[in-house]
Amino acid sequence: STSVLWFRRDLRLGDHPALLAAAADGDVLPLFVVDPALWGPSGDVRRTYLLRSLRALDADLGGALVVERGDPADVVARAAARVGARRVHVTADAGPYGRRRDDAVEQALAGHERELVRTGTPYAIGPGTILNGSGKPFQVFTPFSRAWNEHGWPAPADDPGRVTWVGEGEGVDGAHWPAEPDLGDLELPEAGERAAHERWEDFLEHAVAGYGEERNRPDHDGTSQLSHALKWGELHPRTLLAGLRRKRSAGADMFRTELCWRDFYADVLWNRPDTAREYYKPQLAGLRYAEPGEQFRAWAEGRTGYPIVDAGMRQLRAVGWVHNRVRMIVASFLVKDLHVEWQHGGREFMHWLRDGDLASNMHGWQWVAGSGTDASPFFRVFNPVTQGQKFDPDGDYVRRYVPELRHLPGKVAHTPWEAADGYAHGYPERIVDHAEERRVALDEYARVKG
Numbered sequence: 001s002t003s004v005l006w007f008r009r010d011l012r013l014g015d016h017p018a019l020l021a022a023a024a025d026g027d028v029l030p031l032f033v034v035d036p037a038l039w040g041p042s043g044d045v046r047r048t049y050l051l052r053s054l055r056a057l058d059a060d061l062g063g064a065l066v067v068e069r070g071d072p073a074d075v076v077a078r079a080a081a082r083v084g085a086r087r088v089h090v091t092a093d094a095g096p097y098g099r100r101r102d103d104a105v106e107q108a109l110a111g112h113e114r115e116l117v118r119t120g121t122p123y124a125i126g127p128g129t130i131l132n133g134s135g136k137p138f139q140v141f142t143p144f145s146r147a148w149n150e151h152g153w154p155a156p157a158d159d160p161g162r163v164t165w166v167g168e169g170e171g172v173d174g175a176h177w178p179a180e181p182d183l184g185d186l187e188l189p190e191a192g193e194r195a196a197h198e199r200w201e202d203f204l205e206h207a208v209a210g211y212g213e214e215r216n217r218p219d220h221d222g223t224s225q226l227s228h229a230l231k232w233g234e235l236h237p238r239t240l241l242a243g244l245r246r247k248r249s250a251g252a253d254m255f256r257t258e259l260c261w262r263d264f265y266a267d268v269l270w271n272r273p274d275t276a277r278e279y280y281k282p283q284l285a286g287l288r289y290a291e292p293g294e295q296f297r298a299w300a301e302g303r304t305g306y307p308i309v310d311a312g313m314r315q316l317r318a319v320g321w322v323h324n325r326v327r328m329i330v331a332s333f334l335v336k337d338l339h340v341e342w343q344h345g346g347r348e349f350m351h352w353l354r355d356g357d358l359a360s361n362m363h364g365w366q367w368v369a370g371s372g373t374d375a376s377p378f379f380r381v382f383n384p385v386t387q388g389q390k391f392d393p394d395g396d397y398v399r400r401y402v403p404e405l406r407h408l409p410g411k412v413a414h415t416p417w418e419a420a421d422g423y424a425h426g427y428p429e430r431i432v433d434h435a436e437e438r439r440v441a442l443d444e445y446a447r448v449k450g
């Protein structure tokens with residue numbers, strides 16, 4: 001008989017337990033649903049990347065992918081009815097919206113005696129699985145990571161062998177296929193499972209050993225740049241963990257820890273779905289913040305007058321990705337120098353990031369704001385100048401994204417106010433004085449702490 005495989009954040013054919021489950025039923029209809037609730041808030045970069053990833057998936061399916069648009073509860077039920085499928089297979093979604101949506105789809109299917117079958121998750125270990133000695137979720141990272149390592153991860157799933165795909169073949173470029181946004185001269189990395197594998201194998205071969213030292217350097221290409229591939233499931237972390245076992249080194253250990261952070265934040269959001277918006281630690285909810293206005297727009301558009309902050313925010317718009325160190329610096333600047341609440345920054349990031357992921361993003365922001373798990377204490381305020389000088393020591397990162405500073409040599413790019421011709425090419429003056437705003441933030445913190 002025929003079943004449906006509804007693709008969501010698992011746009012690959014290798015290491016795919018839900019595909020194995022579907023193939024065991026017989027023929028498979030491969031379906032993707034453009035859900036207005038998710039498509040609407042996405043920025044052009046994420047939309048474009050998704051469309052290209054779907055196009056690559058469709059090619060791997062021999063053109064069988066069916067793309068529909070609409071409320072999944074209607075669309076999935078209709079697709080299942082069309083091919084007479086008793087079962088719709090999915091990789092379980094762990095996010096708050098995805099869980100509600102899947103429950104609604106499950107109900108819609110049950111009305112017609114059809115079943116939603118969840119197999120696997122986008123994580124090494126399914127959110128909600130790892131518990132402490134008292135059967136409760138962990139609230140800090142280190143003990144979670146110990147338990148995560150002790151639990152161990154499954155090996156990559158078997159190859160499904162020959163699958164008969166029964167799509168109608170009019171999905172991609174058909175009536176429901178959204179037009180690709182015009183991204184101007186923005187260049188995205190190649191999308192799709194094959195490109196992600198190549199990037200991973202290359203990283204494993206040449207870069208993972210040096211990852212420990214290189215990962216903090218935004219001016220170098222020292223990280224994997226696989227977050228978007230993990231977000232869309234072009235690669236599964238199981239595949240990466242198996243690869244790391246082949247290439248043991250201190251860098252590989254460090255990289256495994258980063259994958260554990262990804263699992264941890266998904267686990268936290270699973271247990272506390274409210275923390276996509278609300279403070280994980282409510283102690284800081286009483287801080288007074290400014291409404292996002294002109295200064296917020298200057299931050300978002302990379303016009304704050306602080307070079308590393310502006311380079312980061314322009315990188316966000318230029319390529320839909322920002323180096324982790326710089327994400328922390330720009331986030332700290334918004335929260336502590338401009339006194340804008342973290343949720344506004346989180347939403348801005350989600351709009352632009354090609355790897356935009358609710359759990360990692362909102363908890364990354366909460367960490368910076370001092371309200372998350374393992375949070376850096378609120379009083380630790382990033383200095384955007386010394387951070388820039390330390391992690392982009394030659395100013396190369398700043399010059400790459402801020403053309404108005406390209407005439408400044410070396411690390412002078414971080415302090416245009418110290419150069420005679422610093423503002424010769426239209427770079428904006430600093431919109432706030434960091435030392436002053438740091439004091440304001442700390443006074444406010446002292447008020448709340450009482």
Ligand code: FAD
Binds near residue numbers: 322324358
């Ligand atoms: P690598 O250094 O190569 O790391 C490998 C993988 O580990 C990443 O692809 C990612 O899946 C995972 N990882 C690494 N660091 C973290 C981390 N701190 N938390 C969770 N997972 C991590 N990551 C996202 O995937 N999506 C987001 O929306 C996101 N928003 C963030 C917002 C803020 C304010 C901060 C501080 C961090 C955010 N991160 C987010 C985490 C991190 O910045 C990115 O995962 C990383 O920069 C992606 O680049 P990479 O693939 O080269 O990472």
